[in-house]
Amino acid sequence: MKPLYERLRDVPQVGRVTWLGLRPEHGAAIVPLEEVELVTGRGAQGDIAARSKAGHGRQVTLLQEEHLPVLAGLTGAIEVRPEQLRRNVLVAGINLLALVKLRFAVGEAVLEGSGHCAPCAKMDALLGPGGFQAVRGHGGITARVLSGAVVRIGDPVRVLNDD
Secondary structure, eight states: OOHHHHHHHOOOOEEEEEEEOOSSSSOOOEEEEEEEEETTTTETTTGGGGGSOOOOOOOOEEEEEGGGHHHHHHTTOOOOHHHHHSSSSHHHHHHHHHGTTSSSEEEEEEEEEEEOOOTTTTTHHHHHHHHHHTTTTSOOEEEEEEEEEETTTTEEEEOOOOO
């Protein structure tokens, strides 16, 4: 049996990008896009987070598509749309929580999972009463951009092994 540290790094699934969006200003509506440029050490070009201090851990936010129906169930909504969660990249087919502390590729860009993405205060307004609590544990992850590139809907998401 493999030791735990090896099992944590072994993520054979390959996901895919299913939605992209930017937050142009604090509090502004999310702008959905077909592609976005991820800039090394900054984040998504045009996103408010990319104008923050270089090198911080919340350069890009990623959300698990499979969690949208869960959030709808927890809030009583008919559906929850990705722009309501205010994240940059929606991903399907790979467990994003497994990517925290790992290097992974999103298309040609290389990211490093930096932590869990906590819900913001807007969740109750966007998802209804209890929205903030519903998103806890389902808010996705944050990541640093180690090597930038243009990312497009449909691009693969996969762990990069250091071997």
